[in-house]
Amino acid sequence: MGSGDVKQEVTDKYSLRGRVFQRLRDDILSGKYEVGEELREVAIGEELGVSRTPVREAFRQLELEGLIQIILNKGAYVVGINDTDVRDIYLIRARLEGLAARWAVDRITDAQLEEMEENVYLAKFHAEKGHLEQMFDLDNRFHEILYEAAGSKMLEHQLKDYHQYVLRVRKKTLNNANRGPASNLEHEAIVDAIKSRNADEAERLAHQHIINAYENMLKNGLIRPED
Amino acid sequence: MGSGDVKQEVTDKYSLRGRVFQRLRDDILSGKYEVGEELREVAIGEELGVSRTPVREAFRQLELEGLIQIILNKGAYVVGINDTDVRDIYLIRARLEGLAARWAVDRITDAQLEEMEENVYLAKFHAEKGHLEQMFDLDNRFHEILYEAAGSKMLEHQLKDYHQYVLRVRKKTLNNANRGPASNLEHEAIVDAIKSRNADEAERLAHQHIINAYENMLKNGLIRPED
DNA sequence: TTTTGTATTATTGTATGCAATCCATGGTCC
DNA sequence: GGACCATGGATTGCATACAATAATACAAAA
Numbered sequence: 001m002g003s004g005d006v007k008q009e010v011t012d013k014y015s016l017r018g019r020v021f022q023r024l025r026d027d028i029l030s031g032k033y034e035v036g037e038e039l040r041e042v043a044i045g046e047e048l049g050v051s052r053t054p055v056r057e058a059f060r061q062l063e064l065e066g067l068i069q070i071i072l073n074k075g076a077y078v079v080g081i082n083d084t085d086v087r088d089i090y091l092i093r094a095r096l097e098g099l100a101a102r103w104a105v106d107r108i109t110d111a112q113l114e115e116m117e118e119n120v121y122l123a124k125f126h127a128e129k130g131h132l133e134q135m136f137d138l139d140n141r142f143h144e145i146l147y148e149a150a151g152s153k154m155l156e157h158q159l160k161d162y163h164q165y166v167l168r169v170r171k172k173t174l175n176n177a178n179r180g181p182a183s184n185l186e187h188e189a190i191v192d193a194i195k196s197r198n199a200d201e202a203e204r205l206a207h208q209h210i211i212n213a214y215e216n217m218l219k220n221g222l223i224r225p226e227d
Numbered sequence: 228m229g230s231g232d233v234k235q236e237v238t239d240k241y242s243l244r245g246r247v248f249q250r251l252r253d254d255i256l257s258g259k260y261e262v263g264e265e266l267r268e269v270a271i272g273e274e275l276g277v278s279r280t281p282v283r284e285a286f287r288q289l290e291l292e293g294l295i296q297i298i299l300n301k302g303a304y305v306v307g308i309n310d311t312d313v314r315d316i317y318l319i320r321a322r323l324e325g326l327a328a329r330w331a332v333d334r335i336t337d338a339q340l341e342e343m344e345e346n347v348y349l350a351k352f353h354a355e356k357g358h359l360e361q362m363f364d365l366d367n368r369f370h371e372i373l374y375e376a377a378g379s380k381m382l383e384h385q386l387k388d389y390h391q392y393v394l395r396v397r398k399k400t401l402n403n404a405n406r407g408p409a410s411n412l413e414h415e416a417i418v419d420a421i422k423s424r425n426a427d428e429a430e431r432l433a434h435q436h437i438i439n440a441y442e443n444m445l446k447n448g449l450i451r452p453e454d
Numbered sequence: 455t456t457t458t459g460t461a462t463t464a465t466t467g468t469a470t471g472c473a474a475t476c477c478a479t480g481g482t483c484c
Numbered sequence: 485g486g487a488c489c490a491t492g493g494a495t496t497g498c499a500t501a502c503a504a505t506a507a508t509a510c511a512a513a514a
Contacts (some may be wrong), residue, residue, distance in 0.1 A: 015299055016498070017287070040465070051499045053280075056466090058285045060244070064291045066384055073479055074243055088381040095322045098501045154315040157293055158385070242467070267495075278469045283497090300475045300496055457514075466506070475496075483488080 017054035018171065019042070021061050028067050028078055035080040039068060065161070083224045086166060093162045094210035097143075098161065100150035100159060101190060101206035105199040107151035116145050116191045123184045135180050142187050146206070149194075180217045186212065244281035247271070248288050255294045256392070262307040266295060294387075310451045313393060314441065320389045321437035324370075327377035327386060328417060328433035332426040334378035343372050343418045348410045360408050369414050373433070376421075406443045411438065436442055 024044070027033060029147060041052045041059070059076050062068045068076045104112075119142045126134040136163035147156040147205075186209045217223045254260060268279045268286070275282075286303050289295045294302045317348065331339075348368045353361040370390060374383040413436045420429035442449045 041393065042465080052466090053498055053500090057284055060284045061291045064288050066380070070466095074507095075465075084379075086380045092326065092382060092385070095326060096319065099319065099322060118425050152311075152315040153293070154312055155319060158319070161353055244467080269495080279496090280468050280470090302495075362464095455514100457512100459512080460511085462507100462509080462512090464507075465505085468502085470499100470501075472499080475493080475494105477492105479490100479492085481488105481490080484486090 002090055015054070015058045016050045019112075020050060020054050021058035022047055023048060024058055024062055025065070025067060025164075028062070028080060030147070033078045033080075035082070036204075039078065040074040041076075042061040056099075081165060086217075086223055089165055090210055090214035091164050093159065093166075094207045094214075096155060096159055097209035097210050100146050100152075100155055101194065101202040102199045104157070105148035105194050105197050105202050108149035108194060112128060112145055112149045113195060115193070116142065116149075116187075118190045119145065120184065120191055124188065126142045127180050132180075137189075138178075139183065140144055146190070158163070179213070181217075183209070183213065186222055235438065243277045244284045247275055247277060247281050248285035248422040249305075250275060251285055251289055252292070252294060252391075256291070256394070258447045260305045260307075260449060262305055262309075264305045266303040266305065306391060307351065308342060308432055313444075313450055316389050316392055317437055317441035319391075320359060321434045321441075323382060323386055323389075324373070324437050325434035326427040327373050327379075328421065329426045330382070331376035331427055332348040332421050332424050333427050338424060339372055339376045340418075342404060343369065343376075343414075343421075347418055348371065349373075349413065350407075350414065354407050359407075366414075373417070406440070409443075410436070410440065420443070 024039075033039070039059070041055045045052050046054045059068065059070060061071045063076070067079055067081075069079050070076045108116075119138055121143070123138040124133060126138065128178070140163070147159045147163075150156060186205065190202060190205045190209065193205055214223075251266075260266065266286070268282045272279050272282045286295065286297060290303070294306055294308075296306050297303045321418045335343075346365055350362060350365045350369070353365065367390070371387070374386045374390075377383060413432065416430045417429060417436065420432055441450075
């Protein structure tokens with residue numbers, strides 16, 4: 001939020017609470033827990049070898065993220081994320097990602113632009129070699145740079161959240177089909193649009209890029225169409 | 228998130244933690260604490276008459292909302308919300324609000340549509356009478372209905388958050404100037420577009436509605452232009 | 455059989471205690 | 485005088501203890 005502030009992940013990895021939070025988040029997103037399942041503080045604590053305190057604090061955060069619902073004096077229940085949510089996220093992300101690209105046109109730093117170009121170059125290389133893990137990481141990073149380049153803590157925060165949400169689904173996307181190379185080309189076009197300061201084009205391309213990713217998932221049956 | 232789930236405020240008002248959370252959130256948004264100020268668990272606890280535990284849990288939530296930054300073993304620092312953030316929120320909200328209106332066209336229930344029409348009618352009444360408080364509440368409710376009518380927990384959650392953020396700024400907006408009646412007219416147009424199932428128009432109007440609200444704030448000097 | 459009241463248990467909400475960490479102060483050595 | 489290190493106090497991170505609430509089981513009454 002505050003615009004010119006420190007770069008620091010909101011949830012640190014080195015506190016017990018941070019570890020519990022990330023672990024539970026992963027477990028919920030990966031489907032380890034059934035939707036509607038009740039999470040008990042002691043049980044989770046024992047499983048992770050910590051007391052109730054960090055578990056409770058993690059619960060409060062997960063609640064705020066919408067991953068669990070806490071009912072006073074009753075319990076914490078997994079809300080999860082279904083295909084409808086995934087679709088919604090992609091459609092929301094598409095618009096916000098477009099906005100990010102638009103803002104990046106004016107605000108991107110030279111260093112960020114350079115990293116983007118390197119990213120595209122490397123991604124092309126790894127795509128040829130078939131290095132899926134690297135492609136996945138580079139894709140993640142590409143979008144992160146874009147979010148940062150948009151120069152808005154609010155937007156960055158938001159987009160990173162959504163990005164996280166669909167991480168698991170996305171992993172499948174890149175592995176399956178040959179979305180990788182197509183995605184790379186789109187990245188390249190986005191960078192070009194930003195570099196040539198064409199805001200409309202940047203927004204349009206970034207928007208379409210997310211839509212394409214989603215439709216690719218549909219096409220490969222990774223997600224049910226919905227509606 | 229899970230799409231068909233219970234209507235329940237994420238943060239309950241009746242636990243100590245809930246009260247601490249809302250209180251701190253209000254205090255931060257209203258500017259009681261300086262940006263960068265350190266919040267100490269014991270001090271806050273004493274002020275509100277509670278122990279560190281609920282304060283800590285509230286801190287974790289505020290951190291996730293981006294209102295404070297917690298540095299491990301060090302402290303919690305107010306991040307706050309500045310004019311840039313407000314602008315960003317309005318621009319983000321404008322796009323998402325448009326999306327909400329678009330989705331509402333297909334998904335709004337008869338009851339919701341009816342409540343919207345009543346809302347517009349009542350708002351017109353109170354505008355004539357100059358009842359600012361009621362207008363403020365009705366305006367809040369109008370947007371809430373729209374978010375609910377969009378039929379997407381993800382989007383609703385998001386928009387309600389942003390709505391909260393700018394609440395204080397918004398209060399000034401309605402009081403000042405004669406934005407009230409203009410806003411009412413725009414609401415009415417949005418309802419009409421939704422009722423006549425014109426998605427493009429609904430999105431355009433809802434988008435513009437937020438932009439107008441923001442520009443009105445600028446015009447009245449409630450916010451500095453920025454950039 | 456169903457329902458209702460009650461006692462018991464499980465679980466959460468909050469407070470407190472203890473260990474680890476950080477920060478400021480002051481002292482020592484160069 | 486300035487850089488380095490030790491020490492004490494303050495503050496957080498986590499664990500545990502206690503209180504309040506809700507769920508369950510079971511018995512008694514209709």
